[in-house]
Amino acid sequence: MPLKLLPIFIAVVLLATGCAGVQPVLDVHAKPAVGAGYLAGQFSRMKTRGYAFVIRSVDGGKDFTMALGEDSSLPTEVRDQTVAIALPPGTYSVVQWITYATLTKEVLSRRPVTNTVLLKPFTVKAGYVTHLGSHDVSESMQRTTNEYVWQFAITPRFLTEASVKESFDRSYPNLASLPFGCVLCVGAVQR
Numbered sequence: 001m002p003l004k005l006l007p008i009f010i011a012v013v014l015l016a017t018g019c020a021g022v023q024p025v026l027d028v029h030a031k032p033a034v035g036a037g038y039l040a041g042q043f044s045r046m047k048t049r050g051y052a053f054v055i056r057s058v059d060g061g062k063d064f065t066m067a068l069g070e071d072s073s074l075p076t077e078v079r080d081q082t083v084a085i086a087l088p089p090g091t092y093s094v095v096q097w098i099t100y101a102t103l104t105k106e107v108l109s110r111r112p113v114t115n116t117v118l119l120k121p122f123t124v125k126a127g128y129v130t131h132l133g134s135h136d137v138s139e140s141m142q143r144t145t146n147e148y149v150w151q152f153a154i155t156p157r158f159l160t161e162a163s164v165k166e167s168f169d170r171s172y173p174n175l176a177s178l179p180f181g182c183v184l185c186v187g188a189v190q191r
Helices: 003-016 161-171
Strands: 037-045 050-057 063-067 078-087 090-100 107-112 122-124 129-143 148-157 180-182
Touching (some): 063 090
Parallel strands (some): 129 180
Antiparallel strands (some): 037 078, 050 063, 050 090, 129 148
């Protein structure tokens, strides 16, 4: 196989195997980029696997995957960690969430988002931070009649916009001056 076709071959194999194409989390020292919009969230999760929201562009149907906490090769526990990704300006909706193997990025399960606030379309504007609020990810082993089954849940914590903005500013000081709005916060009104 010609060397220039290798990246295409790898991309096709990854898509065929159901791997999670998780958007890179912004570095904490990131500076505003011309034309970029930002999507952020605050997350707590256990260290057994990776979790991510699937964000769908309402305008073009393209999906982006946002890790619920920093995406690392080995699963780590996350407590109130704020992460952000850069997105093209547009209208989006959180349509599902996935669990994935952190080392191989293989998607382990897909679940629909049932939170009507996250399902409702929101806008990501250039030079603006749209925050999805604070969420706890939990899992437990439940016994059914014949077997044990993993149960997962993503539960919003209704914090104020001021509280998540303060956490965002501490995590991303170079983006702190950007206009900010929260999708799922107490008293939030997206501007």
